[in-house]
Amino acid sequence: MRDPGATIASSLPARIARVVFLVFVLLLLYGPLAILALFSFNDAIVIALPFETFTLEWYREALQNTLVRESLKNSIVLATVVMPISVLLGTLAAFAVTRFAYRMRSGVAVLVGGPLVVPWLLISVGLLLFFSRIEMPLGFLTIGLSHVVVAFPLVAAIISARLLRFDPRQEEAARDLGATNTEVLRYVILPHLAPALAASAVLAFSYSFNNFVITFFTGGFELTFPTWVFSTLRHAQNVPIVNAISTLVSAVQLGVILLVWWLWNRRARRHAGVDPMEMLW
């Protein structure tokens, strides 16, 4: 453990500049969201200062709005279906590119990396033209397929990174002690992969839940939460119910991720030597 700041002394102005800079970064990251949340409690239809009185009216209206409820339900169902499929395909791909040697291996690795490099807009346009060419009607099926295509390569990247750090001697030891293939998978490999699997499940879910561009192009007339936000904002300047529901959704997202991170941290503390930062990427 190095002692920061101990060797290169910093003067007082430098330290003040540092604090100002860090506060600026925090404001850039969270300032807009804080103001968004603040206005969700403001009793005025126009989102502007100064503040009127405190109200929960916008939350009530947002939760009663049928389009909000439907789009949220659609997004949650979609992400719930996309997540396990992406984790499964991504894990298969990760095993295929890291654990076995065969002729086409590097080709498979490049192919799996492809959707991570090509911008989503181009993938979306390609998918739209593709679905219309094979005359597949746009809807939840096309949205789901498109989400899987961008989400599972990310899962594959996370799981591969974890698999590459797996000590094969552990597996050999298990085999020498007479473990079958299934037992090796169940008691040696899966426990090692657990954190990567959890991280990629969270990421695959939020990839699908947050995705706007791909849904917008491949979704036809179906509404998900991001496309509802977009179409509402396109035609109206400021909408307090968007503030309310956005605040609610963001709070739930932050809560879930912090919970997963906390669970992972607890586990890391129990198994010494596991890097608590590893969960983050």
Added chain:
Amino acid sequence: MVARAASAPRRRSLAGPFYASVPTAVLILLFIGPMLILLYYSFQESLFGQAKGWTLDNYATILTDKTYAKVMFTTVLICTTSMLLMLAIAIPLAYLLAMRLSPKIELLFLLLLVLSEELNPLIRVYAWRTILGREGVINFVLTRLGIVDQPLDILLFSSLAVVIVLSGTYVTYTTIPIYAALKAVDPVLLEAADDLGATFATRFRKILLPLAAPGIFVAIILVYIPLYSEFAAPALVGGTSGYMIGNAIQEQILEAGNRGVGAAMSFMLLILSCAIAAFGYRLGRIKRLQATA
């Protein structure tokens, strides 16, 4: 030993292709397929969204029409300004995180950076609207303090707004790779330079920047390329002066039904992405060579 010798070749021969089969099939059908369709449409004359025969007109239109040149210029300007702005924030931030802050604050900031990335990007764009708008927070403060008489309209629905919003959105992806590169640097190097009397500027230019170069290269790949295909942020805060190529593609494909031109623009954007990736890769290598020399 015997058991392993027996099991290893069997895994080598069949299991790999078996695991690879389904993901590969999905990607060939739903990734390679659409990319080829994109290429196909870009060489097709299109009428009401239907392909009507081979042509080079789509590319000719894009390359000769002045409107597209203007859109492309705006796009390059917005993306490059945002990228430089983000590097100006990310390099010092990564340096502070990797070298100067206590481990506790370092961890907290990393967590905050990553968390902000998990939130819905559209919500973030909307949040900026309530800050930059005519009745927004910035204008309120400026008019109340008497710095300006009239609310500033340039803040929202302008290319400036797009730059601000995009910079706030992608700053995490810019910082993390540079942080990772600097984290691998032995702080003794900086101490040595300090002991030898190097000024901060010299330490920055001669040591920090070359060592951060691989991270900067990754950041450029991760951020500069997707910036070019942004379309939600410019659509919501860009107005006419912040109209980017992503908006043009969306308009041609979804609204004008002119799939040929839309596909040709997409394909040119793909080539541009590859060029940026290649350039970034070269940059990373050259800087690394200088660092070792």
